[in-house]
Amino acid sequence: MSQKKIDLLQKNINFLEKTINEKYFELFKKQYNSDLDTKKNIENFINIYRKIIKYQYNDLLGFVNYNIFSNIILNSHKINVLWGNCLERLKDLPCESVGLMITSPPYYNAREYSIWANLKEYLDEMTIIIKECYRVLDNHRVFVFNVSDIVGNDNMEKYKCEGHRKIPLPAYFIKIFEECGFRYIDDIIWDKGEVQSSRHKNKSKPWPFYQYCCNCYEHILIFSKHRLENDIKYPCSLCGSLNVKTNSYTYKGLRSWECNNQNCVRSKSNRGKRYSLKTIMITQERNEKNIIPYELTQQWRRDIIKLNPVIKINSKKENILGHTAPFPIEIPDMAIQYYSYKGDIVLDMFAGSFTTAISANKLERIGVGIELRKDLFEKCIKKNIANYECEYNEL
Numbered sequence: 001m002s003q004k005k006i007d008l009l010q011k012n013i014n015f016l017e018k019t020i021n022e023k024y025f026e027l028f029k030k031q032y033n034s035d036l037d038t039k040k041n042i043e044n045f046i047n048i049y050r051k052i053i054k055y056q057y058n059d060l061l062g063f064v065n066y067n068i069f070s071n072i073i074l075n076s077h078k079i080n081v082l083w084g085n086c087l088e089r090l091k092d093l094p095c096e097s098v099g100l101m102i103t104s105p106p107y108y109n110a111r112e113y114s115i116w117a118n119l120k121e122y123l124d125e126m127t128i129i130i131k132e133c134y135r136v137l138d139n140h141r142v143f144v145f146n147v148s149d150i151v152g153n154d155n156m157e158k159y160k161c162e163g164h165r166k167i168p169l170p171a172y173f174i175k176i177f178e179e180c181g182f183r184y185i186d187d188i189i190w191d192k193g194e195v196q197s198s199r200h201k202n203k204s205k206p207w208p209f210y211q212y213c214c215n216c217y218e219h220i221l222i223f224s225k226h227r228l229e230n231d232i233k234y235p236c237s238l239c240g241s242l243n244v245k246t247n248s249y250t251y252k253g254l255r256s257w258e259c260n261n262q263n264c265v266r267s268k269s270n271r272g273k274r275y276s277l278k279t280i281m282i283t284q285e286r287n288e289k290n291i292i293p294y295e296l297t298q299q300w301r302r303d304i305i306k307l308n309p310v311i312k313i314n315s316k317k318e319n320i321l322g323h324t325a326p327f328p329i330e331i332p333d334m335a336i337q338y339y340s341y342k343g344d345i346v347l348d349m350f351a352g353s354f355t356t357a358i359s360a361n362k363l364e365r366i367g368v369g370i371e372l373r374k375d376l377f378e379k380c381i382k383k384n385i386a387n388y389e390c391e392y393n394e395l
Contacts, residue, residue: 075393099344104146119154142339148218182223226253239264332359
């Protein structure tokens with residue numbers, strides 16, 4: 001005996017008419033299909049509702065040009081290469097349109113193509129970019145940020161001296177991310193193995209205050225975004241009803257609801273299903289296609305992971321990769337499978353050699369990278385993409 005079809009649009013009509021404007025209500029009616037089995041019907045209704053809520057949020061913030069985003073979706077099977085300043089290219093993307101961000105930023109004055117007058121100027125610029133990343137990253141999603149301490153001169157003192165010191169970029173970035181609204185989740189230490197430096201290999205100056213350890217690690221910082229959506233309710237994941245009430249806050253920015261539909265599953269004390277937007281998301285995508293390989297979970301079981309750096313200089317002292325600061329593909333391979341679903345957009349706003357976008361493409365996500373220095377890295381980027389047998393779309 002077939003189940004009775006439920007028109008969730010009509011069931012929730014009173015709430016929808018108060019929440020969704022006329023323009024998007026018409027779009028909702030065109031996209032919603034009630035002629036599905038119960039589970040798919042509820043998922044379909046929730047997904048369209050979430051999309052409409054995002055459209056209205058973008059309208060509220062003044063974002064209207066979806067051309068670049070539409071081009072990325074149209075070329076979802078390719079690696080999307082966005083040339084230009086990352087801040088300006090981020091502004092081309094809709095609010096909350098990216099499922100996962102992974103990057104390693106240009107380190108302060110560590111390369112000839114990334115020079116700032118002083119540390120404050122560098123951190124101020126990074127703050128502006130991270131604020132824009134917060135707008136673009138989808139709600140209740142993750143930003144993976146690979147960064148290291150560096151030795152340099154912060155140029156912040158009035159006295160003219162060398163002033164080289166260990167600059168703790170990871171500590172500064174944690175503070176910046178939190179000030180921009182992100183929640184700090186974890187710090188995975190990338191152990192790079194034996195250092196290339198020759199320091200300590202001889203016996204010169206074996207006295208106190210002449211010694212210090214060589215840097216052999218980097219930080220893989222994990223942040224999440226939880227933006228509190230005031231006055232927005234989400235449908236019950238069991239019945240699709242918008243007859244819900246606010247239940248509690250799991251933590252700042254992540255609110256849960258309780259279903260008031262008496263025909264839905266109830267507890268012995270007559271409490272309804274309790275859920276959040278995050279639980280809706282992870283429940284829908286908990287299926288076979290998103291299973292993380294057991295071998296990967298074993299490799300990344302500890303929060304100190306040993307990975308060899310990418311070999312870029314051959315025996316002739318030539319850079320065979322064409323880029324001076326690549327990271328191992330194992331890092332985005334882990335991050336993408338741990339923190340995204342197949343079909344998600346994965347963005348690296350400092351794309352470099354496009355390792356993140358390549359990994360995303362190979363793992364059936366939509367890989368997008370932004371790179372400023374087309375003049376320096378176009379050839380190596382296209383070569384790297386070709387080496388992994390991927391196609392690209394330039395924007």
